[in-house]
Amino acid sequence: SQQGEEDPQALSIQEGENATMNCSYKTSINNLQWYRQNSGRGLVHLILIRSNEREKHSGRLRVTLDTSKKSSSLLITASRAADTASYFCATDADRGSTLGRLYFGRGTQLTVWP
Amino acid sequence: SAVISQKPSRDICQRGTSLTIQCQVDSQVTMMFWYRQQPGQSLTLIATANQGSEATYESGFVIDKFPISRPNLTFSTLTVSNMSPEDSSIYLCSVEGDWDRVSQETQYFGPGTRLLVL
Numbered sequence: 001s002q003q004g005e006e007d008p009q010a011l012s013i014q015e016g017e018n019a020t021m022n023c024s025y026k027t028s029i030n031n032l033q034w035y036r037q038n039s040g041r042g043l044v045h046l047i048l049i050r051s052n053e054r055e056k057h058s059g060r061l062r063v064t065l066d067t068s069k070k071s072s073s074l075l076i077t078a079s080r081a082a083d084t085a086s087y088f089c090a091t092d093a094d095r096g097s098t099l100g101r102l103y104f105g106r107g108t109q110l111t112v113w114p
Numbered sequence: 115s116a117v118i119s120q121k122p123s124r125d126i127c128q129r130g131t132s133l134t135i136q137c138q139v140d141s142q143v144t145m146m147f148w149y150r151q152q153p154g155q156s157l158t159l160i161a162t163a164n165q166g167s168e169a170t171y172e173s174g175f176v177i178d179k180f181p182i183s184r185p186n187l188t189f190s191t192l193t194v195s196n197m198s199p200e201d202s203s204i205y206l207c208s209v210e211g212d213w214d215r216v217s218q219e220t221q222y223f224g225p226g227t228r229l230l231v232l
Contacts, residue, residue, distance in 0.1 A: 031219055040204065040226070041226060042118075042120075042206055042223045042224050042225035043206065043208075044223075045221070045223070050219075088156065090221075092219070100147065100162065100210050101159050102159070102208075102221055104157040106155065107156060
């Protein structure tokens with residue numbers, strides 16, 4: 001079954017504003033990863049948060065993980081036009097699934113207007 | 115992180131033909147994967163490319179349609195055989211970082227191959 005599901009599907013904001021994207025998943029995980037994809041290109045790894053971590057920071061990115069609610073959020077502070085992209089969360093496989101397999105949601109399309 | 119390259123970056127192909135996509139990594143990695151991303155959709159794992167043995171395919175994907183080679187720890191190919199318009203997608207290879215403790219469990223993706231089948 002599909003794991004990560006992001007919301008909203010699309011988000012449009014002005015430069016300088018913060019952008020928050022959410023991800024929910026269904027089964028237990030070892031870790032959750034966030035990726036960015038510029039239009040039609042490869043995925044860029046942003047951050048990995050393990051199941052025993054609650055919050056992680058990397059530059060303007062802040063990721064939280066609530067394993068009791070099976071949800072994660074990605075916050076981009078002081079957004080820039082260059083942050084315009086699709087953002088995906090991906091969870092690792094639960095037991096019995098392919099080792100190393102990631103389950104991706106459909107992504108949130110973020111548009112940052114100058 | 116690893117530098118991952120894919121060839122070709124994009125192609126337009128005719129129905130019934132085959133295309134082989136190459137993935138090259140600048141360091142040796144144990145785990146290598148092939149994903150497909152159909153237009154406007156999420157990524158779906160096609161198979162795990164195993165070095166020295168047959169690839170492990172996910173449900174819905176078969177070797178006859180997507181033969182995979184993995185001759186060494188830095189290189190893999192995916193062939194899309196007997197293509198139809200439904201195969202139009204972005205195909206991405208990924209590797210699991212295993213060169214240090216920080217990279218473990220992290221998957222790094224190539225730039226993707228955009229395929230359009232007419």
